[in-house]
Amino acid sequence: MRPTELLSQDHQVILQMLKVIEGMAKRIGSGQDVEIEHLDGVVEFIRAFADKCHHAKEENLLFPAMEAAGIPKDGGPVGVMLVEHVQGREYVKGMAEGIEEYRKGNRDGLNKFAKNGSNYSGLLSEHIYKEDNILYMMANMHLDEEADARLLREFERVEKEVVGEGKHEEFHALVDYLSGIYAGGSHHGGCCHH
Numbered sequence: 001m002r003p004t005e006l007l008s009q010d011h012q013v014i015l016q017m018l019k020v021i022e023g024m025a026k027r028i029g030s031g032q033d034v035e036i037e038h039l040d041g042v043v044e045f046i047r048a049f050a051d052k053c054h055h056a057k058e059e060n061l062l063f064p065a066m067e068a069a070g071i072p073k074d075g076g077p078v079g080v081m082l083v084e085h086v087q088g089r090e091y092v093k094g095m096a097e098g099i100e101e102y103r104k105g106n107r108d109g110l111n112k113f114a115k116n117g118s119n120y121s122g123l124l125s126e127h128i129y130k131e132d133n134i135l136y137m138m139a140n141m142h143l144d145e146e147a148d149a150r151l152l153r154e155f156e157r158v159e160k161e162v163v164g165e166g167k168h169e170e171f172h173a174l175v176d177y178l179s180g181i182y183a184g185g186s187h188h189g190g191c192c193h194h
Contacts, residue, residue: 003151004136023182025114091120
């Protein structure tokens with residue numbers, strides 16, 4: 001198992017949550033309400049799983065390893081990915097702000113969540129495609145066995161120390177649950193915790 005394969009497995013779970021967000025946005029667009037606990041669950045998942053865990057593995061571990069192997073950070077695909085991570089965080093901030101407005105009784109908050117959620121989903125779908133099909137292939141070509149082994153060890157440490165034991169399974173269960181409501185079924189990707 002190469003480090004990039006583990007990251008691609010994370011992507012499958014994230015893509016499933018993007019379908020949930022799109023399903024929520026459609027419901028909101030047609031005038032329906034969405035349970036606030038479900039909205040909270042989406043933002044918590046993105047912040048903890050997609051950002052604190054997955055993007056942290058890329059930004060703090062994979063990208064520096066690629067740079068050390070001769071792939072420049074600035075101006076190339078790595079730089080683009082970093083910019084998109086920042087852009088994604090802005091959309092998530094907008095989603096969270098929308099939830100808070102909705103919590104205070106302002107239904108416009110739902111529309112703010114939906115607009116930022118749709119933008120986030122569009123950005124992340126393309127972002128993941130670029131990582132899976134361009135960036136990770138570059139990493140696989142440039143990283144040797146020693147670099148791979150070190151990254152795998154460091155990924156494992158992130159799982160334990162940053163995310164916490166059992167959290168991955170909880171997030172998978174959340175994605176499955178919300179998919180059943182908003183995206184017409186659960187995901188079938190393998191769990192990314194090894």
